[in-house]
Amino acid sequence: MPKTINDGDVIKTLILVFLFSCFPLFAQGVEFDVNHSAKNSVIFDSEAPFGTVEGTTDKIDGYLYWNGASVTDNSSFYFQVDLDALDTGIGLRNRHMRENYLQTDKFRYASLKGKIVKATQLSSGVFKVDVQAEMFIHGVTQNISLSGTLSKTGEKTYNIKSDYSVKLSSYNIEIPNFMMMKLNEVVQLHLNFNLQQVIK
Amino acid sequence: MRILNSKAIVLVLFAISAFSVSAQISWKPQEAPVELPLQLFHSPQSLNLPTAETLQKGDFEFEISHRFLPPVKNGSKDLYGLDGPVNMRFALGYAVTDNFVVTLGRSNADDNVELKGKYKLLQLKESFLPMLVGVQAGIARNTQTFGQVASTGRTYQYFAQLIFNTLIEKKFGFGIVPSYLYNSNIYKTDVQSSFTLGLNAQYYISTLVSVLAEFNPTVNGYLNRYNSAAFGVELETGGHFFKLMLTNNAALNSTQYLAGSDKSFSSSDWRLGFNITRLLKF
Numbered sequence: 369m370p371k372t373i374n375d376g377d378v379i380k381t382l383i384l385v386f387l388f389s390c391f392p393l394f395a396q397g398v399e400f401d402v403n404h405s406a407k408n409s410v411i412f413d414s415e416a417p418f419g420t421v422e423g424t425t426d427k428i429d430g431y432l433y434w435n436g437a438s439v440t441d442n443s444s445f446y447f448q449v450d451l452d453a454l455d456t457g458i459g460l461r462n463r464h465m466r467e468n469y470l471q472t473d474k475f476r477y478a479s480l481k482g483k484i485v486k487a488t489q490l491s492s493g494v495f496k497v498d499v500q501a502e503m504f505i506h507g508v509t510q511n512i513s514l515s516g517t518l519s520k521t522g523e524k525t526y527n528i529k530s531d532y533s534v535k536l537s538s539y540n541i542e543i544p545n546f547m548m549m550k551l552n553e554v555v556q557l558h559l560n561f562n563l564q565q566v567i568k
Numbered sequence: 569m570r571i572l573n574s575k576a577i578v579l580v581l582f583a584i585s586a587f588s589v590s591a592q593i594s595w596k597p598q599e600a601p602v603e604l605p606l607q608l609f610h611s612p613q614s615l616n617l618p619t620a621e622t623l624q625k626g627d628f629e630f631e632i633s634h635r636f637l638p639p640v641k642n643g644s645k646d647l648y649g650l651d652g653p654v655n656m657r658f659a660l661g662y663a664v665t666d667n668f669v670v671t672l673g674r675s676n677a678d679d680n681v682e683l684k685g686k687y688k689l690l691q692l693k694e695s696f697l698p699m700l701v702g703v704q705a706g707i708a709r710n711t712q713t714f715g716q717v718a719s720t721g722r723t724y725q726y727f728a729q730l731i732f733n734t735l736i737e738k739k740f741g742f743g744i745v746p747s748y749l750y751n752s753n754i755y756k757t758d759v760q761s762s763f764t765l766g767l768n769a770q771y772y773i774s775t776l777v778s779v780l781a782e783f784n785p786t787v788n789g790y791l792n793r794y795n796s797a798a799f800g801v802e803l804e805t806g807g808h809f810f811k812l813m814l815t816n817n818a819a820l821n822s823t824q825y826l827a828g829s830d831k832s833f834s835s836s837d838w839r840l841g842f843n844i845t846r847l848l849k850f
Contacts, residue, residue, distance in 0.1 A: 396592075397592060399592070399593060399594060399595065401594075401595050404598065427602065429597055429598055430595065431593060431595035433592065433593055435592075444593075446595075448597070450601065450602055452601065452602045452604055453602040457849070458624070458627075458807075458847070458849055459623065459624030459627065459666075460623075460624070460627075460806075460807065460847050461806060461807070463607055463610075464775070464806060466604075467738075467775075468775040476601075544775055544776060546776065546805050546806075547805075547806055550806055566594055566595070568594065
């Protein structure tokens with residue numbers, strides 16, 4: 369053992385290391401992951417002259433993070449939806465949607481990645497949140513702003529609700545002519561899902 | 569000595585903070601990807617031959633099909649066949665499960681009523697040559713025969729088929745359908761049976777249109793004069809399949825087309841025909 373380092377110095381170093389790792393000073397924020405045991409839903413609906421098509425799934429995954437007193441401090445989130453899991457109630461229609469419109473073999477997930485830029489308290493534990501995000505569907509990324517409601521549902525759980533209109537052509541999703549009367553160019557997206565705090 | 573130690577402390581602290589910053593988000597994708605059934609051909613049927621596709625549990629499929637008896641080459645006096653007479657069929661299929669479809673169908677030829685079941689046996693999800701293997705079998709009764717049948721028992725016919733399908737690059741579909749028919753010709757004194765090797769191919773041009781062809785040669789047993797062949801076009805919309813074809817075989821129900829054709833394909837004795845199927849969900 370080299371003579372330059374003695375036991376006293378080693379002990380001092382170890383104490384400092386221990387103290388710094390105990391204090392959640394600068395690094396730790398709070399992270400909430402999608403709670404898979406809760407009832408989550410992602411619904412899109414299209415109302416057209418020849419009928420309404422509604423596609424649903426509960427396969428949403430992701431996280432919400434912030435570091436500070438408000439949800440807007442160092443905010444970041446990422447959520448993704450498995451498009452292969454979308455069900456419109458008719459097997460053949462699901463197949464057409466996956467193969468012809470969404471091409472899920474190339475673009476399996478749709479995602480939303482961004483940050484909360486503004487939070488307004490509506491009532492105790494309920495906030496209207498405005499976000500700036502990148503929405504990714506069918507290989508196309510769009511910068512969007514959208515609003516939602518963030519509600520504290522328990523000690524360590526939150527619920528997020530949001531509605532958004534998606535213009536299919538903005539994401540290069542083409543509706544063939546013979547489907548024009550059956551599908552709306554603009555589909556309404558309804559999100560309602562739940563988060564659980566990750567204990568680090 | 570002191571310098572060495574303070575450097576060590578700084579390095580350790582730096583390491584901790586670097587470690588903490590990079591470990592901010594602990595989320596990793598958790599959801600197991602959804603397992604989808606293997607789907608090759610788009611329609612459960614080629615022109616006459618079945619594909620290995622089934623429906624989703626609870627689906628109904630309604631079919632109406634025509635084969636115009638006068639050959640196209642008879643020309644305008646028969647309106648290329650459209651004047652008729654016509655062999656027609658209508659049928660209703662029901663998906664008992666995702667892998668099992670039962671179909672009841674009736675044709676005006678001998679008032680043949682058939683009950684058949686199709687079961688999807690195997691799904692092989694290879695990337696280049698994915699395969700589906702299915703089996704279809706049924707029983708038919710010819711309820712209004714125009715000639716003499718040896719006994720009432722002879723009005724019953726039976727058939728069974730194995731279905732091997734593949735789809736290459738999502739565009740080229742191929743099927744091999746070895747088929748067996750018992751009591752191929754109900755009017756013959758002795759009971760006849762037939763083995764055919766059904767072959768079908770389909771090319772999906774766009775989301776709407778595909779072209780397809782079928783050849784169903786009899787390899788053993790009874791053949792009603794000529795081997796069957798057919799070719800045509802398929803249109804697929806949301807819920808409908810429209811098949812328009814030319815074929816030498818005017819029979820529609822399984823125990824009738826499997827027996828062979830009364831007219832020759834190679835002599836261009838082709839007849840116009842169509843199949844329309846509609847997916848129904850109640």
